[in-house]
Amino acid sequence: MFPNRKFPLFRFSTSYRFFSNSSCRTQRTLKKSIYFSGISLHNGKQVNLSIHPSTHVNNSTGILFQTPNGMIPASYENVSSTNFCTTLCGFKTSNEAGSLSNIYFVHTVEHLLAAFYICNIQNAIVEIDGEELPILDGSSQPYCDAFEGNVAPIQNNKALKTLKILKPIKVQSGDSHATFFPNNVENENDNTNNNISSRGGSSGTLSISVDVDFEPFSLPRDQIEVNDLEFLKEISSARTFTFEHVISKLKEDGLIKGGSMENAIVYDKNGIPLNKEPLRFENEFSRHKILDCIGDLSLLGNDRKSIDKIDGRYVVYKPGHTINNKMVNKLMKILEEEEQELIENRSVVIV
Numbered sequence: 315m316f317p318n319r320k321f322p323l324f325r326f327s328t329s330y331r332f333f334s335n336s337s338c339r340t341q342r343t344l345k346k347s348i349y350f351s352g353i354s355l356h357n358g359k360q361v362n363l364s365i366h367p368s369t370h371v372n373n374s375t376g377i378l379f380q381t382p383n384g385m386i387p388a389s390y391e392n393v394s395s396t397n398f399c400t401t402l403c404g405f406k407t408s409n410e411a412g413s414l415s416n417i418y419f420v421h422t423v424e425h426l427l428a429a430f431y432i433c434n435i436q437n438a439i440v441e442i443d444g445e446e447l448p449i450l451d452g453s454s455q456p457y458c459d460a461f462e463g464n465v466a467p468i469q470n471n472k473a474l475k476t477l478k479i480l481k482p483i484k485v486q487s488g489d490s491h492a493t494f495f496p497n498n499v500e501n502e503n504d505n506t507n508n509n510i511s512s513r514g515g516s517s518g519t520l521s522i523s524v525d526v527d528f529e530p531f532s533l534p535r536d537q538i539e540v541n542d543l544e545f546l547k548e549i550s551s552a553r554t555f556t557f558e559h560v561i562s563k564l565k566e567d568g569l570i571k572g573g574s575m576e577n578a579i580v581y582d583k584n585g586i587p588l589n590k591e592p593l594r595f596e597n598e599f600s601r602h603k604i605l606d607c608i609g610d611l612s613l614l615g616n617d618r619k620s621i622d623k624i625d626g627r628y629v630v631y632k633p634g635h636t637i638n639n640k641m642v643n644k645l646m647k648i649l650e651e652e653e654q655e656l657i658e659n660r661s662v663v664i665v
């Protein structure tokens with residue numbers, strides 16, 4: 315299935331249907347509640363998930379996870395782990411001194427968050443009766459399908475806020491590295507040696523360019539760049555994946571207890587998929603990496619500063635939740651420092 319070669323860099327440039335930035339200038343939520351149930355990937359438990367419209371009249375709520383133990387806003391500030399999935403946590407204080415008690419979690423939020431970003435939904439109440447979202451088919455497609463035709467502006471017509479990248483911003487994590495470039499400029503040499511040629515993206519859009527290098531696992535190195543106008547068509551259905559020879563170790567570590575051929579692509583040591591269902595794309599694994607990037611980047615912003623969209627080009631070698639989270643933290647730190655110090659020659663700005 316996978317010849318031992320690099321795929322050519324694949325780029326999409328045509329616009330796609332109605333989920334474009336230009337057609338959605340105000341914050342949106344769902345028209346009616348939707349329901350899912352299924353097994354969660356890592357803890358292997360059956361969970362029920364309800365996604366409700368945000369009905370708050372005066373303010374937008376953002377995306378809120380309502381767990382059995384309390385509410386957790388979808389924000390980078392609440393990320394507690396990026397190991398194999400993105401985990402958010404909340405806590406209750408036990409006394410007036412504010413000492414912590416009862417820390418609670420929601421694991422594997424990235425595919426639902428990606429679906430919200432892709433479908434331009436900024437406000438929803440996500441109610442779950444467990445600690446991890448159901449994995450469904452391993453992609454964001456079931457969510458995106460349920461959102462289609464089920465989206466409405468929020469009541470106060472709050473305008474979308476976009477984080478605009480004005481200067482290249484770099485992070486490194488182990489052997490992963492990433493740069494966020496501004497759009498509409500010829501990107502400077504980013505020293506990544508990943509053979510992704512430099513170019514400017516289209517103004518007002520988020521482009522994600524991944525260089526996926528699984529050489530020890532016999533998958534070909536693959537590079538792909540996709541613009542947000544194409545996320546729904548080209549990225550939302552890409553499933554998560556793993557490798558046959560690491561499954562027993564992951565299970566020993568208490569992970570992927572709910573993993574199956576129905577919710578993940580399993581590659582053998584030669585890079586051949588073992589699932590009955592054919593691959594949805596030849597390079598589905600790279601596309602899934604972009605899906606994870608979308609979900610993780612959507613955690614930009616907090617209750618004091620809402621960020622709904624990103625205007626920039628994210629270029630990442632060996633993408634993963636940890637480097638994505640590191641980039642989000644750096645962007646927010648720079649944004650807050652520049653706003654506090656009233657710096658004129660900005661690296662990032664909210665527009």
Ligand SMILES: [Zn+2]
Nearest residue numbers: 424554602606
């Ligand atoms: Zn994923």
